[in-house]
Amino acid sequence: MADKKYHATMSGVLAWANAELEHVGRIASVEDKDLQYAYAMSTVNSMMHLRDALFELANDKKYSWKKEEFLRTHDSVVRVLKHLISEYKINLKTIKAFNTRHTLKNTSYLNNARGTRKNKK
Numbered sequence: 001m002a003d004k005k006y007h008a009t010m011s012g013v014l015a016w017a018n019a020e021l022e023h024v025g026r027i028a029s030v031e032d033k034d035l036q037y038a039y040a041m042s043t044v045n046s047m048m049h050l051r052d053a054l055f056e057l058a059n060d061k062k063y064s065w066k067k068e069e070f071l072r073t074h075d076s077v078v079r080v081l082k083h084l085i086s087e088y089k090i091n092l093k094t095i096k097a098f099n100t101r102h103t104l105k106n107t108s109y110l111n112n113a114r115g116t117r118k119n120k121k
Contacts, residue, residue: 006053013053017073040088045095051077
């Protein structure tokens with residue numbers, strides 16, 4: 001697991017969350033499947049970092065009064081991630097390959113999203 005610290009502000013991370021969640025509707029409005037895939041791939045990658053930044057803030061004592069909101073937003077982001085992975089058949093191996101700086105934390109929470117498992121023979 002990475003030790004990446006985002007050092008983001010509370011308002012910055014919540015604005016980031018709102019922006020990322022808005023992308024989901026935009027992805028669906030695009031008709032071209034290849035463009036949908038590329039947009040969803042980019043959004044999933046960003047949301048995986050967002051999930052980690054939200055978790056970091058939820059565990060920061062100076063933001064303890066906002067912990068519940070951070071965790072609710074974190075859970076929403078994870079649900080959307082799983083939906084995007086399933087709906088657009090996002091390959092997590094591709095995202096992990098771009099994680100060359102090892103900034104993303106544990107991604108096992110996404111392993112049960114449809115479309116990410118290896119085919120059984």
